[in-house]
Amino acid sequence: MRFLFKTDYEDDIRLFPHSGYVVSYSLLLAVLLIAPYVLSSYLMSQLVFVCIYATVGVALLILTGFTGQASLGHAAFLAIGAYTAAYLQKYNVPFPLYFLAAGALAGLIGALVGFPALRLQGIYLVIATISFAFIVEEILARWESVTNGNEGLRIKAPSLLGVTISRDSPTFYFICLAVLVLTIVGTLNLLRSPTGRAFVAIRDSETAARSMGVNVALYKVKSFAISAAITGFAGVLFAHKLSFISPEMFTLQLSIEFIIVILIGGTFSLHGAVLGAIFIVMIDPFLTYLKDDMPGIIAGIAATFGAGTATAANIQSKVAAFASLNGLKGAIYGIIIMLFVLFEPLGIYGRWLKIKLFFQLFPLYKRATFKRQKIYVKSERNR
């Protein structure tokens, strides 16, 4: 086990606490840079979605994980980014310019949403963000001169420095990766600055933060604006990746998916956003794989345990029929969410830390280290 001896305040807020971080993250970066030349085009496409979802996850973490303001309306910010890009592209605005404009507009609208949200807490904030997302969705469907209504908008491949970048090319993946890495590094820097500490103070106790001199209103609006702006950037990439956008893509369902990203990944660290994004994006191909291969595998197992050929074939067809049931995916989705909330509220990253600690302390690990305390409900109305 490694012990860090801190001798100075700077040691506490380093981006890389020790050299191990530099090694492992450079390795990871190298793998990600080689990936497009190794992986199949389908997996590459999924990897681009992982980058986009992770960017939104980081944005949501700033707001929900670190400032403690729940939002079920982030699909709306994504839509604003996507539509801004599509609209400006029609007027031949270059890619870098409309990329920035999309983030700026989403950030501005995020700040505007942040103001009314100042007085709201908990469930009231959730419903206010849902309402906002509904209103945006409806505007997108009705403002036909700009958004082309329910028919949706086509968006051409972006061109950078005179070169057109196809949405399946490695270059597009590198752009998405760069946006993700920049977002993560920027967010890390933000979180170790006074602004980030104010966010965390607001999350932990608004009253305490206020009495320490934190301007709660200002920082809440800032948090909303930053989160929305990053989501707007992700929206541009999202639009380019799909090459077609319409209002029904940006529904409450998508907002819930984003929340699931950070919930499953872990809400207390930026790692969570990336891990959660990998989970959400990869669950689809994984379920398809299970659906195709599981019946054969189960029949094979049954055969090895002495079931006859006829029985095995019977089992195979029954499992296949079950696997192709309509809506099985939704049920699995629901079960996964419930299991995570019930048994691993710290998410995948929390589980990873526990496993890591187990090996670090190897013979001395105590199960009680992470035992959850019994919590009793105390009315939030009197808080």
Next chain:
Amino acid sequence: MLDFVQQLVSGVALGCVYGLIALGFVLVYKATEVVNFAQGDLMMLGGFFAFTFIGMMGLNYWIGFAGAVAAMALFGMLAERVVVRPILGYPQFSIIMATIGLGYFLRSVAGMIWGTDDFKIETPFSQGVLRIGSLVLAHDKLSVIAATVILCALLWLFFNKTTLGTAMRASSENMLAAYYMGIPVKRVVSIVWAISAAVATCAGVLLAPITFIHSNVGLVLGLKAFPAAVLGGFGSIPGAVVGGVLIGVIESMAGFYLAEGWKDVAPYLVLLAVLLLKPEGLFGLHTRKKV
């Protein structure tokens, strides 16, 4: 003028539907401070149970109704035991996510069992029409209004006048203190989930002739009922119904008088405006943490 009255009445009927679902939200919140996003899906499931009893097994309407309510009350207790009890007291947002997960699960399972078609239940209220002057009122809508008023009154009396209701309010205020006072908190929470599932079933069955039953009806109506509960001030029983009626009336007026598209947005605009002026809803208590 007649148009206006007709729209008003149908808005009130629609609003009572929302109010009926919102009552379920409020009940659970009032007793455990849990916001149950699966409330609409409990309603959907109740509707399907009633459909199974009445439509498929051919039972009498009232017997089937009672059977569905009883079955759903048990199901509500089961859901509470499995999903909610282990995380009671955790941050509100994780409980919301758990119930969203439960909603996903119920929707898909209902879709797998009953299919994705629309179903209809034959009820004694399906056919008749009441005429007052030139005003036309369908019996099925009147039945929803009547049921909402009755249920609201009963629940209000239950919460404010009975010992069990007082115990529920006490355990929501401070669970540990309630334990110390000898209140069986676990049983109380269990009962409140049973009641809320039963109320949801009433909503589902009464709605069956109006909206039909399909596996997504809970999501659609739940998303309208939820603003209703918030508008009235989460945690207030009369507030839920008033909020529901307001949302219903606004929706039907906007659909009639304003351009297309306003109908779906207007309730949310009003909700945002109300939250701006009164962050705790119309009937919510304004409280501030004491330090």
